[in-house]
Amino acid sequence: MTLRLYVPIDAGALAVGAEEVAAALRAAAARQNVAIDIVRNGSRGLYWLEPMVEAQTPAGRVAYGPVAPGDAESLLAAIRSGGAHRLHLGPTEDIPYLKRQTRLTFARCGVVDPRSLDDYRAYDGYKGLAQALSLGAEATVEQVVQSGLRGRGGAGFPTGIKWRTVAQTQSAQKYIVCNADEGDSGTFADRMIMEGDPFVLIEGMTIAAIAVGASRGYVYIRSEYPHAAATMEAAIAAARRGGCLGQRIAGSSFAFDMEVRVGAGAYVCGEETSLLDSLEGKRGLVRAKPPLPAHKGLFGQPTVINNVLSFASVPIIMEKGAAFYRDFGMGKSRGTMPIQLAGNVKYGGLFEAAFGMTLGELVDDVGGGTRSGRPVRAVQVGGPLGAYFPRALFDTPFDYEAFAAREGLIGHGGIVVFDDTVDMAKQARFALEFCAIESCGKCTPCRVGSTRGMEVIDRIIRNENRAANTALLEDLCHTLKFGSLCALGGFTPYPVMSALTHFPEDFGAPPRLQAAE
Amino acid sequence: MRQTSRNQGQAPWNKEIALQRIREHLHREGPLLPILHALQDEFGYIDAAAEPLIAETLNITRAEVHGVITFYHDFRRQPAGRHVLKLCRAEACQAAGGDPLAARAQSRLGVDLGNTAADGSVTLEPVYCLGLCAVAPSAMLDGRLIGRLDQQRLDALLAETRR
Numbered sequence: 122m123t124l125r126l127y128v129p130i131d132a133g134a135l136a137v138g139a140e141e142v143a144a145a146l147r148a149a150a151a152r153q154n155v156a157i158d159i160v161r162n163g164s165r166g167l168y169w170l171e172p173m174v175e176a177q178t179p180a181g182r183v184a185y186g187p188v189a190p191g192d193a194e195s196l197l198a199a200i201r202s203g204g205a206h207r208l209h210l211g212p213t214e215d216i217p218y219l220k221r222q223t224r225l226t227f228a229r230c231g232v233v234d235p236r237s238l239d240d241y242r243a244y245d246g247y248k249g250l251a252q253a254l255s256l257g258a259e260a261t262v263e264q265v266v267q268s269g270l271r272g273r274g275g276a277g278f279p280t281g282i283k284w285r286t287v288a289q290t291q292s293a294q295k296y297i298v299c300n301a302d303e304g305d306s307g308t309f310a311d312r313m314i315m316e317g318d319p320f321v322l323i324e325g326m327t328i329a330a331i332a333v334g335a336s337r338g339y340v341y342i343r344s345e346y347p348h349a350a351a352t353m354e355a356a357i358a359a360a361r362r363g364g365c366l367g368q369r370i371a372g373s374s375f376a377f378d379m380e381v382r383v384g385a386g387a388y389v390c391g392e393e394t395s396l397l398d399s400l401e402g403k404r405g406l407v408r409a410k411p412p413l414p415a416h417k418g419l420f421g422q423p424t425v426i427n428n429v430l431s432f433a434s435v436p437i438i439m440e441k442g443a444a445f446y447r448d449f450g451m452g453k454s455r456g457t458m459p460i461q462l463a464g465n466v467k468y469g470g471l472f473e474a475a476f477g478m479t480l481g482e483l484v485d486d487v488g489g490g491t492r493s494g495r496p497v498r499a500v501q502v503g504g505p506l507g508a509y510f511p512r513a514l515f516d517t518p519f520d521y522e523a524f525a526a527r528e529g530l531i532g533h534g535g536i537v538v539f540d541d542t543v544d545m546a547k548q549a550r551f552a553l554e555f556c557a558i559e560s561c562g563k564c565t566p567c568r569v570g571s572t573r574g575m576e577v578i579d580r581i582i583r584n585e586n587r588a589a590n591t592a593l594l595e596d597l598c599h600t601l602k603f604g605s606l607c608a609l610g611g612f613t614p615y616p617v618m619s620a621l622t623h624f625p626e627d628f629g630a631p632p633r634l635q636a637a638e
Numbered sequence: 639m640r641q642t643s644r645n646q647g648q649a650p651w652n653k654e655i656a657l658q659r660i661r662e663h664l665h666r667e668g669p670l671l672p673i674l675h676a677l678q679d680e681f682g683y684i685d686a687a688a689e690p691l692i693a694e695t696l697n698i699t700r701a702e703v704h705g706v707i708t709f710y711h712d713f714r715r716q717p718a719g720r721h722v723l724k725l726c727r728a729e730a731c732q733a734a735g736g737d738p739l740a741a742r743a744q745s746r747l748g749v750d751l752g753n754t755a756a757d758g759s760v761t762l763e764p765v766y767c768l769g770l771c772a773v774a775p776s777a778m779l780d781g782r783l784i785g786r787l788d789q790q791r792l793d794a795l796l797a798e799t800r801r
Contacts, residue, residue: 136770136785168772306728309769337667344675344712345768347781385671385710388766402670403702404709420667462772464733469772492734501729505766537771539733551732555766561709 123156124200125177129231131164131316132348133309138190139172145193146174153197163317165231166471167218175213176200184210218468218487223449225457226434227310227473230317236355238363241320247365249436253328254373256439261332262288265435267443269455274300274391274428275503275532275608277454277521280435283425286415287333290423295335297326297377298400298419298426301342301349302384302391305504307463307535311429313471315342315349318433319356320365323379325432327370328439329425330377338379339419341396344386353381388505388559392607393426395561406561407607428533430459449475454520462488464501464537474519481515484538495540499624501548503532505555506612508619509548528619530612545624550578552616556609566601567610573597574617581628591628594621648682648717655680656688660695670696670706674713683714719754719761721799724778727751727764730771739775739792740764746796760799 128134128143143159150157165184167173173186174196185196185208192208199206210216224230233240241247253261266281287295299322303311314322326338342350357379360366368376382400384390390399394408397419418424434456438446446456454476460483462469467489480500484490490497499509508529510517517523524531539548557571577594581587598614605611621628649655659676663669673692677684684707693700707713725731725740744750747762754761770776773785779795 132768132783133770133773133785136768136776136783137773166772171773303769304767306767307730307771308767309771312769345765349769382668382671383675384712385674386712386765387710399671400668402668402696402706404705464730464771464774465735466772469774471772505729535730535771537730537733543733548729548732551729555728559766 123158124150125158125160126200127160127162127175127177127182129164129172130161130235130348131171131313132346133168133313134164134171134173135348137171137187141190142172142174142188142193145190146197149193149197152194153201155197155201157197160234162233163230163235164313164471165213165219166227166313167216167468168470169468170210173210180212182213184213184216186210218470218472221487222473223457223475224473225437225446225449226321226430226459227314227318227471228437229321230313230471233318235317235319235352236359238320238356238359238365241318245440246320246436247324247371249439250324250328250331250365250371252439253331254371254375258288258332258334261328261439264439264443265332268438268446269443269450269453270431270434270438270446271454271521272428273430273434273458273533275305275530277531280427280431283415283427284329284332286413287335287423287425290416292423294337294420294422295333296419296422296424297329297333297335297338297379298397298424299326299338299340299429299432300391300393300396300426301340301346301429302396303346303429303533304343304388304391305506305533305535307501307537308461308504308533309463310459310461310471310534312346312349314429314433315346316352319353320360321433321436322353322429323356323360323366325435326379327365327377328435329427329432331370331373331375333423333425335425336376336378338377339382339400340379341382341384341390341400343384343390350381350383357381387561388555389561389607389609392609395607397424397426404561406563407609409606430533451475451477451518451520452522454522458519458531458534460519461535462538463535465491465493465540466538467492476520477518479515480510480517480519480536481512483519483536484515488536488538491538491540493540493542495542497538498541498543499539499545499548501537501539501616502535503530503615504535505552506530506608506615507532507535508615509545509623510619511623513623528622529615545620545627546578546582546629549617549620549628550575552613552620553578556613560609564605564610566604567613570597570601570610571613574601578617578628584629587630591621649680651681651685651687653687653691656685656691657695660692664695670703674707678713682717686715719758721760721780722763723760723795723799724763724765724768725751726766726768726770726774726776728767730767731775734774736775736787739787739789742789743792743796746793747799
């Protein structure tokens with residue numbers, strides 16, 4: 122009997138030796154004279170355990186990790202005999218980190234063969250599309266509106282409202298564009314979906330196309346993600362062969378096709394209007410809004426532009442209904458958020474949960490604190506444009522409004538953990554440096570203010586006219602926030618001001634004084 | 639045969655091949671970025687001589703082509719070293735100890751980030767996130783991903799760039 126093993130082909134697993142592990146397992150199987158079938162799945166998102174190998178057993182899948190090539194021989198012997206092994210983690214689904222998650226968007230990631238349309242269908246794939254086809258365009262838009270799904274790229278704009286606007290705009294040509302320019306440090310959920318369950322993104326975009334009457338789609342993937350682009354290309358080709366893209370989708374009267382476009386190393390192209398200019402073959406300059414992309418988007422045509430996770434959440438909303446999805450979460454943040462734990466964290470990975478867990482639970486409890494073993498001093502939530510939060514704010518629930526109320530943002534759901542060796546003045550300076558490197562140059566506060574801001578921080582650190590320079594930095598941040606067209610200039614003040622507010626001692630200020638009597 | 643003078647064995651600049659690559663993308667909507675990627679894949683960089691060819695074929699100005707090439711960090715205007723080592727310099731990798739590793743790479747290779755060694759052996763580049771933030775710090779050597787970078791792994795990569 123052939124033994125089925127799973128060795129992830131996710132870039133994060135490859136970076137820590139998954140390819141070498143797969144080769145070692147094949148060699149060990151040849152030596153032990155046993156037939157094996159290695160499925161290259163996506164990652165389950167338990168990155169401290171990668172490369173994580175799973176074996177199919179009569180009782181379900183059993184996990185082992187982190188596996189090194191040198192473990193292959195003993196691992197294979199243990200799997201065959203059912204004997205003990207030091208890397209044995211038990212049934213995969215019972216691993217506590219996985220068990221306590223609510224995997225809706227990531228239900229299949231790490232489970233299926235990402236390039237197999239049959240596998241996708243076997244795990245409930247394309248049920249959402251079938252439902253959309255039976256409900257029709259208008260009711261599909263309403264389902265997405267009612268689900269409460271908000272843009273997972275960071276802005277949190279209601280996805281259904283965007284779709285409704287495009288649906289109501291008359292045009293012979295409309296587009297569906299997926300923003301897969303996941304440039305925020307500390308985020309990798311889009312990459313995981315594209316490498317681990319690409320068909321869910323294709324299905325989500327196809328549903329969007331039917332809902333708004335679009336016939337053409339693009340997935341704009343950053344060039345730093347070559348593996349994601351290759352897997353998406355393969356999945357699109359398979360979907361086409363399987364009648365899920367092209368003319369008469371799934372036997373219906375709808376036609377929709379899509380292609381992958383690769384970016385060229387510009388962070389600002391993650392901003393939707395800049396991405397559209399880039400797709401058109403221009404410099405990735407931010408556009409003024411209005412007009413909204415929903416009215417005049419790609420090539421001036423009505424365009425739905427959503428993040429990978431937004432599209433990837435749609436199939437399950439359609440399959441299980443808006444109410445099912447909306448019942449998760451808190452306040453105006455409905456459903457689940459794939460949260461990414463990164464940086465100096467013990468249990469780094471993907472943790473999908475309903476909105477509402479506190480930052481402290483996520484960092485200390487789920488993440489296990491720092492990998493270095495030192496105390497957690499700060500976390501940056503929401504990428505390079507997100508605020509640095511001190512431990513004092515760890516009671517903040519993971520929710521769009523709760524973070525905004527504390528001068529922060531959840532962005533694309535990345536949490537980067539720093540220990541007590543971090544220099545927050547250096548981090549604040551880096552935020553401005555990054556803004557200077559990546560600014561598209563359209564708005565003066567962003568193009569020039571970022572560089573001036575670095576100089577001002579340097580003066581504060583050198584203790585030159587501290588009070589005046591601090592006031593100047595605050596004023597500059599105010600100008601950036603309100604004088605920039607997009608989030609790059611507009612949100613760079615978040616990391617800068619949060620660092621200055623919560624960690625003034627790192628800027629050379631005397632330790633915070635007790636409140637005066 | 640692999641070229642030794644260029645990264646990843648690309649061919650020397652050739653106008654006819656360039657025109658062929660350009661024409662392969664003309665059926666696309668917004669073909670400029672795919673064309674520039676194709677040329678860089680072919681030659682390892684985008685030769686200045688490509689600018690008027692693209693401009694003429696797409697019926698846009700040479701200034702527009704030049705503007706696009708220079709806007710994006712990826713597009714090279716001269717060949718890279720035989721190896722390209724990218725070190726992630728974004729926050730998650732900073733948090734996990736990326737700063738001293740970047741300093742070590744620069745001093746060991748005698749090259750600042752963003753530059754090519756005088757002997758043409760290696761181009762050292764910063765990259766702002768490879769999406770490997772849970773196995774940080776990370777790097778990419780000639781397209782191969784490396785996570786959980788530490789001094790020992792870095793030194794092994796640096797040794798590879800000398801080959």
